[in-house]
Amino acid sequence: MEKESAGILHRVQKGENLYRLGEKYQVTVTAILDANPYTDVYQLQEGDEILIPKIPVS
Numbered sequence: 465m466e467k468e469s470a471g472i473l474h475r476v477q478k479g480e481n482l483y484r485l486g487e488k489y490q491v492t493v494t495a496i497l498d499a500n501p502y503t504d505v506y507q508l509q510e511g512d513e514i515l516i517p518k519i520p521v522s
Contacts (some may be wrong), residue, residue, distance in 0.1 A: 471517040
C-alpha cells in the first residue's frame with residue numbers, strides 16, 4: 465500500500481531557482497513545475513511560496 469504526501473511548502477529565498485531547488489530536495493524540475501500549475505515559476509521572487517512534491521512512500 466502506498467501513501468502519498470503532497471509535499472513541502474517552500475518559501476523562495478534570494479538567488480534560488482528551480483534547478484537549485486530540485487537539487488536541494490532531490491526532485492526534478494518537471495516535478496516542481498507539475499506541482500505548481502497556477503504559479504509562474506519562471507518569475508520566482510524572494511518570498512514566493514511553491515510546493516516541492518514528495519516521492520510516494522511505501
